[in-house]
Amino acid sequence: MDKSRLKTLLLFALIIISCIQTGELWFGNLSSRNFFYNLWAKNTSNIIKYSAEPISALQPARIIINLGFEGGVYNVLNRSSEEFKEAQEEMGDILVRALFEGRFIKEESLDWRKIFSQKSILYAFTDSIPLSGFGNENSTISNIGEFNQLLVIPDKNINQEINCYFINEKSNKVYIVAIKQDQLNIYNLINKISEESTGLIYNSTKQIMMNQFENNVFLPAFNEFPSYQLIRMKNSLKEAGKLNEEKLDKLVNPLFINPSLKRKQKISDGTIFYIEGNVIVKYFPNGVLEYTSQTSSTVSTKTSFLESYKIAKDFLDEHEKAFSNNSSLETFLYLSEQKETEKGWEFYFDYIINDMPYIFSREIAEETGMNHAVKIIVENKKVKQYKRLIWEGYLLDKEVDLNVSFLEAINRFNFLVEEEAKIHDMYWAYYQESLDKDPEIFWIIHTEDMIFPIKATQED
C-alpha cells in the first residue's frame, strides 16, 4: 500500500472518530454544556404525534355495568379486575371510533331512566372532557363539545349499528352517535358479569330519584356487611427510618435527560436537591418528590385539554416505570381533578389501592403541600412541574365490616351541614386523618366545594 493511500485511510478514521466524539460531547455526558443541547432537547419533547392518540389515552375513573334489571341494578368493576382491563380496552376503542367514524344522530335532554332501560356499559370520567382545540375536529366532535360519561348499549348481533350516548351532566344533555359494532366483546362481557355477578350490587341515585344528588352516583346496596382489609401507607424510600439514597437515585434519574451530570445538594432539614441543566428535582423528607423545569420560552403556546393530558399522562407513565412495587399491592393512579390556567392545564391524580381510592385529610395536605397524590402542570407543550407522594400502600392483617349504609352516611352528612346541601359525588375510600394514624375506610361525600369524610365503620 502506498503512503498517500495510508494517509487517506488515517484521515478518514480520524474524521469518523471526531464525529463520534463530537456527538458524545453534544448529546452524551456533557450535554447541557454545549450550544446544541437546548435545540436538541427542545426537539425531542415535540416528537409526540397528534392523531387520535390523546383520546385513546383517556382513562375512566369508573366502569359501570348496567345489568338491565327493573329499578336499576349495577356492578362497578374493580380497578384491578380482568373485566376492568378488558372493558377499558374495548371502550377506549369504541370512544375513538365513535368520535372519528361515528354518525351523529341527535342531541337530547338527559333522561337517566330512559337510557338505563337496557343492559349497557358506562365509562365514567371524574370531570368533563373538553374535546375542542386539538386539531382533529369533525362535526361529531364539534356537536358534542364536551362530555363526562359514555354509555354504550351493545347489540347481540354483529355488524349492527349501536348507539353511543355521550353524556354531559353539567349541561344535562346527551349526544347520540351511532357506530357499527364489529365485535361482540362488550355484549359478551356484560352478559358474563350479569350471569356470574358475585361483586357488590349498586344503585343509581338518578334512577331511584335521590334528588339531593346533583350528578348520577352509584352507591352500594347490601344485606350483609362487606369486609375490607385495612392498609398502611409508608414512604417507599425509608427503610428502618433511614433514607435509601440508592433507591432515591433510581426514582430521580429518569427525570433528567443526562442523570450522570446532576449535582446533588443536601440541606439540614433533610431536603435533597438535584440540579441538571434547567431541571431541578427536590426530595422532601415527608416523601414528596418535586420536579420543576425552568425552561423559559418567549412564545406562549396554549395547548388543548386533550394534548396537555396526553403530555402529562406520558410523563407520568414514563416515571411510573421507575417505581418498583415493594408492597405487592397493585396501585393505580386516576385523574381526580383538572384545572385550566392562563398558561395551560393542571392535572391532579390520586391512588387506587386495593380497589379503593386513597384520600387524605387537610391536615396532611398542609404538612405535605399536596392536595392530591400527584400534581402535573403542563405549559407550552411541556411538563413545567410534577409533584408526587412516593408513598406505598401495604395490606394490614386487619379486616373491618363496612356497617354504615349510604343512607346512614347521608343522614349524618345532612346533620353536619344542617341544611340539605347538594351532593356531587359519594364513594368509599381509604381516608387518612393524620400522618401518625393508619388510613381507615370512610364514606367520602363531595359537595360543590368541600369534602366530607364520614366513617363507614361503626363499633357496637
Next chain:
Amino acid sequence: MEGGNPMRKFLYIGIFALVMFFSTAEVRANSLENDPVSSVNIEKSGILDLDMIKITAGITKKHEVTFDRYRNISGEADKGMVITFVVYQEGKKDNAKIYTQVVGASGLFSQLIELKEGNNYIIIVAKQYEQEKAFKFRIDCKDTTIKKELEEIKIINILDTAVDGKNALETLVK
C-alpha cells in the same frame, strides 16, 4: 206504572250494592289488612304512591313477572318511619327474610331484595306513631333459560317483527 214498582227499585239497588261489594272483595282478598296498592296510580315519572310511602324504584306494580335476580326497592317516607320488608317464596313463609330500617333525615329508604326462581312475595310494612300500613307485592321470577330461548327466537326472526323481550315474557307466562 207511574213511579215503578217500589219492590223492583229496591231489588235494583240491592243488586248494584252486591256487584259493588264483590268487585272490591277480590282486591281486599289479595291484600293484607289494608292494601291500597291496587287503587293507586303510578305517576308518569314512575313513582308508586302508597300514601304513607312513595316507591321510586324497584317495584312498579302489584304483580310482576321478571328474569331479574335482584331488586333495589327505594323510596321516600317521613323521617322516623319504621319500614319493614318481609320477603318469602310461595309456600315457604317460615323462611321469610325480614329487613327493617328507620327513615332518617334524608327521608329516603332503600332495600336490596334477592329474588329466587318462583313466586316471590314482598310485604312492605310502614309504621309511624299509631299508624301502620302493609302493602303486598308479588314478583314471579322466571328461569333464565326461557330468556335465552326468547333471545334465540329474536335472532331467527330477525327479519320479521322484532320481539320485545319483556312483552314476549308476559305473553309466555300468561
